Amino acid sequence: MQTHSSLYWKKYFTRNASVKRIDWQLEPQLTKFEKGKIIKSLQAWQLGETSEGEHLLQAAKKYALKTNDNEYPEAVKLFIKEEQKHGNNLGKYLDLIDEPRITKDWGDTMFRKIRYYNTNMELWTIAVITVESAAQIFYQALKDASNCTLLKQICTDILIDEAAHITFQKERLYIIFSGKNSISKFIAYHAYTCFFICTSLVIWFAHQKLFKAGRLNFFKYFQKMMRKLNKVAGTAILYHTENKTSSVYDSSEIVQSI
Numbered sequence: 058m059q060t061h062s063s064l065y066w067k068k069y070f071t072r073n074a075s076v077k078r079i080d081w082q083l084e085p086q087l088t089k090f091e092k093g094k095i096i097k098s099l100q101a102w103q104l105g106e107t108s109e110g111e112h113l114l115q116a117a118k119k120y121a122l123k124t125n126d127n128e129y130p131e132a133v134k135l136f137i138k139e140e141q142k143h144g145n146n147l148g149k150y151l152d153l154i155d156e157p158r159i160t161k162d163w164g165d166t167m168f169r170k171i172r173y174y175n176t177n178m179e180l181w182t183i184a185v186i187t188v189e190s191a192a193q194i195f196y197q198a199l200k201d202a203s204n205c206t207l208l209k210q211i212c213t214d215i216l217i218d219e220a221a222h223i224t225f226q227k228e229r230l231y232i233i234f235s236g237k238n239s240i241s242k243f244i245a246y247h248a249y250t251c252f253f254i255c256t257s258l259v260i261w262f263a264h265q266k267l268f269k270a271g272r273l274n275f276f277k278y279f280q281k282m283m284r285k286l287n288k289v290a291g292t293a294i295l296y297h298t299e300n301k302t303s304s305v306y307d308s309s310e311i312v313q314s315i
């Protein structure tokens with residue numbers, strides 16, 4: 058599998074941060090009916106995207122020391138910044154439609170607790186991959202659930218970012234997985250699958266109203282999640298033996314992988 062160096066990712070995130078895809082001059086056009094279906098989930102994901110990322114950064118620093126990948130924490134820092142941009146943009150939208158930014162949500166509390174006790178890069182990586190895979194489906198559903206151009210632009214911007222986030226995390230998971238012996242690989246592969254499926258179910262039950270508003274039923278959602286699981290942590294990906302690492306930054310390459 059082709060992987061990219063941390064320096065490559067630093068350059069990618071730095072460049073992506075300078076691209077503006079949202080026209081904030083637009084007025085929100087959310088109807089009362091649309092708002093009723095999406096607001097709770099929108100508030101919950103806004104909160105989820107605002108994490109400081111301290112624990113992830115600690116895990117990345119510990120991992121970088123062990124693997125001599127000095128640039129990795131910097132790449133993770135820029136990745137966290139991009140997530141915070143999502144939180145800020147969703148928050149700005151909530152302000153514009155006169156809805157509060159919430160400070161507590163049971164799903165967010167649960168994930169924050171898991172994050173708090175986790176200092177292991179592998180666990181972080183599979184957790185982030187799972188949430189980002191669901192995020193792609195979530196933001197597409199949010200985009201399809203209203204006719205508000207501003208909200209659609211915010212979702213498109215997040216969807217573009219999330220595609221690269223998944224590639225970034227998928228490469229790390231592959232690198233970590235490749236360093237294991239065959240028994241550990243067998244256990245890890247099944248643990249990833251189990252975690253991914255269980256978390257997918259929790260996310261469906263927490264946000265089914267929004268998913269349905271975006272014209273998704275449970276089977277379509279689950280099918281999409283399984284397809285994503287195969288693409289990020291399926292056997293064909295994880296057990297791929299040829300690893301080429303590229304450190305040359307070529308923006309067309311990342312666009313292709315998106």
Ligand SMILES: [Fe+2]
Nearest residue numbers: 106140143215
């Ligand atoms: Fe995000």
Ligand SMILES: [Fe+2]
Nearest residue numbers: 140189219222
């Ligand atoms: Fe993300």
